[in-house]
Amino acid sequence: MTPADRPFRSVLYIPGSKPRALEKARTLPVDAIIFDLEDAVAPDEKENARNTLAEYLTEGGYAPRQVIVRINGADTPWGRDDLATFARLSPDAILLPKVNGAGDVAAAAQSLTGSTRVWAMMETPEGILNAASIARAPAMGGFVMGTNDLAKDLGCRTRADRLPLMTALQTCLLAARAAAIPCIDGVFNAFKDEEGLRAECEQGRDLGMDGKTLIHPAQIAVANAVFAPKVDEIDLARRQIKAFEAAMAAGQGVAVLDGRIVENLHVDTARRTLAKHAAITALEN
Numbered sequence: 001m002t003p004a005d006r007p008f009r010s011v012l013y014i015p016g017s018k019p020r021a022l023e024k025a026r027t028l029p030v031d032a033i034i035f036d037l038e039d040a041v042a043p044d045e046k047e048n049a050r051n052t053l054a055e056y057l058t059e060g061g062y063a064p065r066q067v068i069v070r071i072n073g074a075d076t077p078w079g080r081d082d083l084a085t086f087a088r089l090s091p092d093a094i095l096l097p098k099v100n101g102a103g104d105v106a107a108a109a110q111s112l113t114g115s116t117r118v119w120a121m122m123e124t125p126e127g128i129l130n131a132a133s134i135a136r137a138p139a140m141g142g143f144v145m146g147t148n149d150l151a152k153d154l155g156c157r158t159r160a161d162r163l164p165l166m167t168a169l170q171t172c173l174l175a176a177r178a179a180a181i182p183c184i185d186g187v188f189n190a191f192k193d194e195e196g197l198r199a200e201c202e203q204g205r206d207l208g209m210d211g212k213t214l215i216h217p218a219q220i221a222v223a224n225a226v227f228a229p230k231v232d233e234i235d236l237a238r239r240q241i242k243a244f245e246a247a248m249a250a251g252q253g254v255a256v257l258d259g260r261i262v263e264n265l266h267v268d269t270a271r272r273t274l275a276k277h278a279a280i281t282a283l284e285n
């Protein structure tokens with residue numbers, strides 16, 4: 001599996017202060033985990049959470065899930081020690097909250113070694129306006145949409161169609177795609193509302209998001225299903241490739257399948273669908 005094919009259908013936040021959840025995470029069928037030291041941890045618990053999480057990550061047991069640690073901001077009393085502690089443990093990524101510009105990413109990247117990447121929470125108006133340069137910052141590995149903070153800063157209303165957030169979601173997607181990094185959608189807060197979650201996942205998938213950030217294990221199955229290629233998409237991809245190869249062999253640059261044209265760009269999409277399906281199958285077996 002290449003880094004570009006790696007699935008991020010389900011990305012679960014786990015508070016670094018909750019040993020029971022940290023334990024349980026080793027068994028959950030998620031593609032990635034965000035071990036959180038920021039908003040899910042109360043100020044009095046910050047140092048305990050850092051120590052607890054460092055012990056769990058040192059012990060390991062989270063592969064093949066991607067391990068992402070969300071540290072506190074550099075402007076807080078905990079950010080610097082969080083970064084120093086977790087840079088040493090070489091997670092797949094360090095996730096920075098409330099990134100406003102590429103400089104925030106470059107500063108954190110200086111502390112990292114090896115293959116650890118910096119991911120950015122895209123959740124402030126200034127950060128959204130700077131999305132293109134943040135996506136191209138040193139060691140940048142991916143975007144996570146912080147729709148709660150963004151809604152707070154925008155002063156917008158919560159709506160099921162997320163209309164007030166659409167410009168920000170699509171701006172970040174454009175920036176992520178231009179820099180060839182993943183973009184993961186924000187959380188759905190009502191964790192007992194499965195149908196609401198499904199609708200929001202479908203909307204994120206329609207937009208082009210790679211997956212959904214989650215807050216509770218009950219949300220995993222829906223995100224895994226919605227962000228995986230469907231049986232009919234896999235079937236269509238295979239048939240498009242076959243039809244295009246047959247057309248090429250016959251000296252034609254375009255094939256026709258089910259009454260629609262198939263060009264090389266459709267074949268690229270078809271190959272990406274099959275690569276994603278193969279990567280998910282490899283992860284699950």
Ligand SMILES: CC(C)(COP(=O)(O)OP(=O)(O)OC[C@H]1O[C@@H](n2cnc3c(N)ncnc32)[C@H](O)[C@@H]1OP(=O)(O)O)[C@@H](O)C(=O)NCCC(=O)NCCSC(=O)C[C@H](O)C(=O)O
Nearest residue numbers: 013014015020021024036039040146147148149215216217
């Ligand atoms: C929302 C919760 C507080 C609910 O917790 P709880 O009441 O304990 O749930 P359950 O009793 O239903 O839990 C059942 C079992 O599942 C485990 N569990 C629960 N949540 C998680 C989890 N996130 N990861 C792993 N395991 C989890 C419980 O331990 C139970 O296990 P067991 O006893 O062994 O059966 C809680 O779910 C929670 O704290 N969720 C995470 C909240 C969080 O991380 N928030 C911050 C991230 S969201 C954010 O900041 C977004 C962004 O920045 C923005 O701006 O939008």
Ligand SMILES: [Mg+2]
Nearest residue numbers: 123146148149
């Ligand atoms: Mg936030």
